[in-house]
Amino acid sequence: MRPLGGVERVASPLRGMVQRFAFVLLIGAALTLLVLSKTGNLGIERMRSAIFEVATPVLEVLSQPAVAVNQAVDEIRELIFLRDENMRLREENERLRQWHTVAQNLEQENAVFRSQVSVRNEPQSYFVSARVIGDAGGPFIRTALINAGLKDGLVNGLAAVTSRGLAGRVIETGRHASRILLLTDLNSRVPVVIEGSRYRAVLEGDNSDTMHLNFLAAAAKLSPGDKVVTSGHGGVFPPGLPVGVVSSAKGGALRVQPFVDYDRLEFVRIIRYAFPQPDEVRKGIKP
Amino acid sequence: MTDVPLRIYLGRGLRATIPGITLLLCIFIASVPMGLPYLSDVTPFLSLMAVYYWSIYRPDLIPVVVVFLAGLLQDVLIGGPVGLLALVLVLVHGVGVSQRGVFLGKTFQVEWWGFGLVTVGAILFAWAVASIYFTTLIDSRAFVVQALLTVAIYPLVTRLFSLAARGLRAV
Numbered sequence: 001m002r003p004l005g006g007v008e009r010v011a012s013p014l015r016g017m018v019q020r021f022a023f024v025l026l027i028g029a030a031l032t033l034l035v036l037s038k039t040g041n042l043g044i045e046r047m048r049s050a051i052f053e054v055a056t057p058v059l060e061v062l063s064q065p066a067v068a069v070n071q072a073v074d075e076i077r078e079l080i081f082l083r084d085e086n087m088r089l090r091e092e093n094e095r096l097r098q099w100h101t102v103a104q105n106l107e108q109e110n111a112v113f114r115s116q117v118s119v120r121n122e123p124q125s126y127f128v129s130a131r132v133i134g135d136a137g138g139p140f141i142r143t144a145l146i147n148a149g150l151k152d153g154l155v156n157g158l159a160a161v162t163s164r165g166l167a168g169r170v171i172e173t174g175r176h177a178s179r180i181l182l183l184t185d186l187n188s189r190v191p192v193v194i195e196g197s198r199y200r201a202v203l204e205g206d207n208s209d210t211m212h213l214n215f216l217a218a219a220a221k222l223s224p225g226d227k228v229v230t231s232g233h234g235g236v237f238p239p240g241l242p243v244g245v246v247s248s249a250k251g252g253a254l255r256v257q258p259f260v261d262y263d264r265l266e267f268v269r270i271i272r273y274a275f276p277q278p279d280e281v282r283k284g285i286k287p
Numbered sequence: 288m289t290d291v292p293l294r295i296y297l298g299r300g301l302r303a304t305i306p307g308i309t310l311l312l313c314i315f316i317a318s319v320p321m322g323l324p325y326l327s328d329v330t331p332f333l334s335l336m337a338v339y340y341w342s343i344y345r346p347d348l349i350p351v352v353v354v355f356l357a358g359l360l361q362d363v364l365i366g367g368p369v370g371l372l373a374l375v376l377v378l379v380h381g382v383g384v385s386q387r388g389v390f391l392g393k394t395f396q397v398e399w400w401g402f403g404l405v406t407v408g409a410i411l412f413a414w415a416v417a418s419i420y421f422t423t424l425i426d427s428r429a430f431v432v433q434a435l436l437t438v439a440i441y442p443l444v445t446r447l448f449s450l451a452a453r454g455l456r457a458v
Contacts, residue, residue, distance in 0.1 A: 026351055134320060135320045139429030
């Protein structure tokens with residue numbers, strides 16, 4: 001440590017005062033921001049998206065080495081379990097081939113039935129693939145950042161899926177990056193149906209690893225292993241996306257285990273899905 | 288004013304940004320998905336370490352305004368309430384700067400113990416503010432895991448900080 005010079009000795013108390021003033025001022029500023037953020041202030045949203053635009057390209061670059069390491073680990077693991085994996089895939093292939101035939105038959109049958117009862121066709125949907133470049137890194141929120149944004153046609157509300165099922169929905173969009181609210185987040189609410197029994201419910205996240213089923217009809221009987229899919233109500237998610245399985249159905253605690261493995265979320269696909277609009281529906285009804 | 292050659296003057300200027308840069312790096316690295324099993328939703332509170340460490344050893348190089356802005360950046364990256372981490376980090380900076388006399392020149396164990404107290408306080412505070420913000424009691428397990436993880440890797444991370452600090456001796 002340097003000994004204090006003459007100037008510093010005089011300047012020190014003054015400097016201390018300035019620092020204390022700055023400290024109090026910034027605490028006040030942080031509290032004000034919190035209140036404004038809670039009330040959904042437009043200025044805060046603008047500031048948020050301005051910082052988001054600048055910060056996400058940096059994150060995209062920094063996430064590259066992590067991707068490389070993940071890939072290397074995966075490759076080594078694959079090499080070790082090559083024989084087992086091959087065997088498993090052969091069995092799965094056999095099973096899927098049977099399903100393929102079943103699916104083709106059902107598709108044809110379905111098309112015939114649809115034309116007979118003149119059901120309106122489901123709107124076409126298409127996918128945008130994106131890499132996960134950031135996760136929340138905080139215990140009070142469950143979100144992920146992806147490297148697709150407005151330029152790829154993303155808007156808020158679209159569903160994000162992996163090959164296993166629904167992962168979440170887009171809640172914030174920048175030009176090149178967006179944020180996904182995961183199903184497990186505190187603020188996540190998804191209208192679902194129980195496959196088979198067709199009971200409706202709302203799936204709520206609570207920041208834990210599983211989700212809670214709410215607003216389920218009292219008569220509904222669930223058992224662990226029941227599959228939960230999106231219902232399409234509320235016009236946010238397309239119907240029929242796999243979400244998870246009921247993991248415990250004891251008393252009031254109805255927990256659902258998500259299909260998506262959030263520990264290994266590397267790529268997601270965003271579904272761009274056009275919901276039928278009321279005027280189109282009306283047009284469809286007219287003779 | 289003593290005559291300082293421009294080269295050294297610039298070198299000092301650059302090195303004076305080391306604390307700020309390590310803080311920024313901590314924030315970005317914490318947001319990069321690591322793909323580690325069981326730890327995807329809890330990452331160590333790296334920025335807390337940077338703020339605590341530098342506010343004890345070089346408070347002159349880590350102004351409170353920088354800490355505030357860094358907190359805002361992390362709030363936006365996480366997507367949580369804007370101002371929450373800015374508030375937490377500014378408070379930790381305040382504690383570090385005012386209590387640095389307690390830790391300077393003491394053993395590392397004392398510094399680590401102090402960090403443990405600060406971490407528990409900061410994370411408890413963050414949990415309380417977030418719970419009020421979302422008007423619900425947030426599942427606290429993830430906070431406990433984060434606190435333990437943060438305190439556990441403090442010695443490792445601060446070894447890197449002290450390597451960086453070696454470059455600061457001349458500043």
